[in-house]
Amino acid sequence: MKWNEVKVETASEAVEAVSNIMMEAGASGVAIEDALDVENFKSDAYGELLDKENFTYIEEGALVMAYFPETTFLPEILPFIKDSISALPEFGLAIGKNELTVSEVAESDWATAWKKYYHPVRITRFLTIVPSWEAYEQRDELEKIITLDPGMAFGTGTHPTTRLTLQALETVLRGGETVVDVGTGSGVLSIASKHFGAKDVFAYDLDEVAVRAAKENMDMNPVAADVNVAANDLLQGIDLQADVIVANILADIILLMIPDAWRVLKPEGTLIVSGIIEEKKQLVIDAMEQQGFVVDQVFQQKDWYAIVLKKSEEV
Secondary structure, X not given: OEEEEEEEEEOHHHHHHHHXXXXXXXXXXXXXXEHHHHHHHHOOOOOOOOOHHHOOOOOOOEEEEEEEEOOOOHHHHHHHHHHHHHOHHHHOOOOOOOEEEEEEEEHHHHHHHHHHHOOOEEOOOOEEEEEXXXXXXXXXXXXXXXXXXXXXXXXXXXXXXXXXXXXXXXXXXOOOXXXXXXXXXXXXXXXXXXXXOOOEEEEEEOOHHHHHHXXXXXXXXXXHOOOEEEEOOOOOOOOOOEEEEEEEOOHHHHHHHHHHHHHHEEEEEEEEEEEEEHHHHHHXXXXXXXXXXXXXXXXXXXXXXXXXXXXXXXX
């Protein structure tokens, strides 16, 4: 069987949005080559470096490669892809060169091509993310390992937004909390929450593909065996009470969930939001403060931000 590869050269900040567009268009898998990821690895403080001899990478921007079965009629879906990506600047996302190319690849090539982009990487002081196909031995007794297969979902832990969120979770969680993970993607944040001592974790995503992938990743991590994974639109209809809500999604989507986040959080609860670019940071903070949230911490990596907010005690 042959596959069609639709490759988009874009900006680093748009990779997750472009990936989502590809999956909505019917892609069977998405691979990402991000110059920022490579830079993160090269300067990693925890010593997990790329094998430069066997790894080629771009110098700037990012490539998103989506794979469609040869039976897919591309002339029907390419306009949707192009129009959707071109609209991303309306949400504050740069799209770089925004060049799209189509090529034919053999199944054996696409099925393994994306694997070369993922290697074990130490994300925080205690947390290491390991692709499911790589052998890895724990370096010390304090190291927590997350095993992931990122082939059909988003959020491998290497993108700045995910790294920032994981660092924030490590700072916030003390043990015993109820955590809600909004837009779970690969499930990496939910798995990390269990490693950091959360008691009950509820993971939601609007995308059924992400829900299935998250469940599979939970199965590969015994610590996350009891995570509740389900399809849901943000926090709509969720009636539980959470100590922590975490959402690594676009700023404009974060704005939509603020009232529900306030409703779902316990008094003095914590909201962690990420996926926020410089141009949107103050907009998010202003909206949060208007609701009653108080900024507790701000994490930054290059042009990306994660914000930790507290729900002030209701009078």
